Amino acid sequence: MFKKILIANRGEIALRVIRTCREIGIKTVAVYSTADAESLHVRFADEAVCIGPALSSESYLKMSAILAAAEITNADAIHPGYGFLSENAKFSKLCEEHNIKFIGASADMISKMGDKASARATMKAAGVPTIPGSEGLLETFEEAKKLANEMGYPVMLKATAGGGGKGMRAVWKKEDLKENWDAARQEAFACFGNDGMYLEKLIEEPHHIEIQIIGDSLGNACHLSERDCSIQRRHQKLTEESPSPFMTPSLRKKMGDAAVKAAEYIKYEGAGTIEFLVDKHRNFYFMEMNTRIQVEHPITEQVIDYDLIYEQIKVAAGIPISGKNYLPKLYSIECRINAEDPYKDFRPSPGKITTLHIPGGHGIRVDTHVYAGYIIPSNYDSMIAKLITTAQTREVAISKMRRALDEFVIEGVKTTIPFHRQLMDDPDYIAGNYTTKFMEDFELKPEEN
Known part of the structure; x- marks a missing residue:
């Protein structure tokens, strides 16, 4: 069993992990941004390390700062909670390379299941029912238009790297497909740096x-x-x-x-x-x-x-x-x-x-x-x-x-x-x-x- 776990998160989930660790006798390390200096997870952890300013990209998403905090406190595992780096394949891999156990999925698993198009293909191969739709990513709008006509409207456009509803558009008739295709791709690229799209049949009354x-x-x-x-x-x-x-x-x-x-x-x-x-x-x-x-x-x-x-x-x-x-x-x-x-x-x-x-x-x-x-x-x-x-x-x-x-x-x-x-x-x-x-x-x- 681990001796010390660093929680690479904040708020209620950090506190939630700390509570279980204390109950089973594992020491904890909290990391925090300057905006969270007075947060309860900082107070209740055995140790706490400030990892940067309020901006997430300079604190909770900064892998080097979190790994440095784990190393200076001799943490042998990192629990990522949800959000932030919890589904980041690169961070999972870096933890492995630094001999720190990532309490989450492996880099390979995150890569395989984090990309929606890849995950859908994997589940189809496993025999799990999947929504009718494109096989892999759509290369062009013409490809999307052809598939939508074959499946019949309504359809759902989805960004492969999406989350939280970003890069998703429901399209109820063919006249609206082009406008929604452009808007979904732009939003996906702005949010995730990836405008890859796929198309699914829209499930009604879901x-x-x-x-x-x-x-x-x-x-x-x-x-x-x-x-x-x-x-x-x-x-x-x-x-x-x-x-x-x-x-x-x-x-x-x-x-x-x-x-x-x-x-x-x-x-x-x-x-x-x-x-x-x-x-x-x-x-x-x-x-x-x-x-x-x-x-x-x-x-x-x-x-x-x-x-x-x-x-x-x-x-x-x-x-x-x-x-x-x-x-x-x-x-x-x-x-x-x-x-x-x-x-x-x-x-x-x-x-x-x-x-x-x-x-x-x-x-x-x-x-x-x-x-x-x-x-x-x-x-x-x-x-x-x-x-x-x-x-x-x-x-x-x-x-x-x-x-x-x-x-x-x-x-x-x-x-x-x-x-x-x-x-x-x-x-x-x-x-x-x-x-x-x-x-x-x-x-x-x-x-x-």
Whole structure:
């Protein structure tokens, strides 16, 4: 087992990793930018190293600074969390070259599954259902036009290096293809330095359902059931739940088996997520694989009583998994609490938190790094907390979420709490009747004075 782990991240996920490490007796090293000097992960780690200024490219994305911090503190492993360098093949390779264990996927695995076109081809070879679309990247617009006409509209243009909805365009009729082709390529190049595009059939009334998997160094894999992530805005998840209200026992078995087949085919090591689109007829199609821990991992932990961070660390240390697939025993919902104003198109709202009251009680979990007096930097993602409720039934989990949201007080900045509170009263949400298009018709009511 590792003696000391450096956490190459910030905020709640850094704190989350530190907590598990302390429980199992592993020393921790926090890294931080000047903007995060007063953050809780810095305070609770055994050691802390400043790695640069607020700008991510000069701190949390600066590989040389992070590796130097690992070397001067004698860390024998690095946990990358999510975001930043968690799916960076070059960083994974550099860790290996410096004899520091990267608690995540290998460079080869990240390269194979990080590129969407490559991942799709790999999954197709593994026998996992994939969305009908282009074989590899499209070379020209004429090629895209021909394929779209053959498949029939609507279609979806996707950047191969995309993420977070960048470089994606839904096209409903052929007259709009050229405009969207140009716009998607420009956005992809601006965001990722890569304008490679591919084309897929657009799945109508889609559900975004992902399967959590774990693989070990012996080639074994298991799944930890599903999460429904269909409540999204501009392809950014807002809330998640497990199990999915759209799921059936038969579909869960088919999707779980497909996810394990995918993981074993590529000999995946570590925690990962196979993301699927499921149509209204419950046909499912591989969408992408995330070769890291997910933001929404707590709901999986809650419904099967399982510490995913501990499992990541064990697998990285060479300890085999049980090989057992897990089914949900409870119901859990997560609301992402962002420092954003939902009444102004979810505009970021950085600043100082003047008052904070965190909800509690049975079945309530809050993962956060903020406190009263904390200044939310404008340099990073706006998520400041994850509110998770767990209960014997979905109805009670929703009821607990309503109560917890009412009890959650954050003053000094705007947050998404009012949005989530209204969501919990929405008849379609309560009925589990929602798809990834849900937010297109959702109307936020005015705040009560």
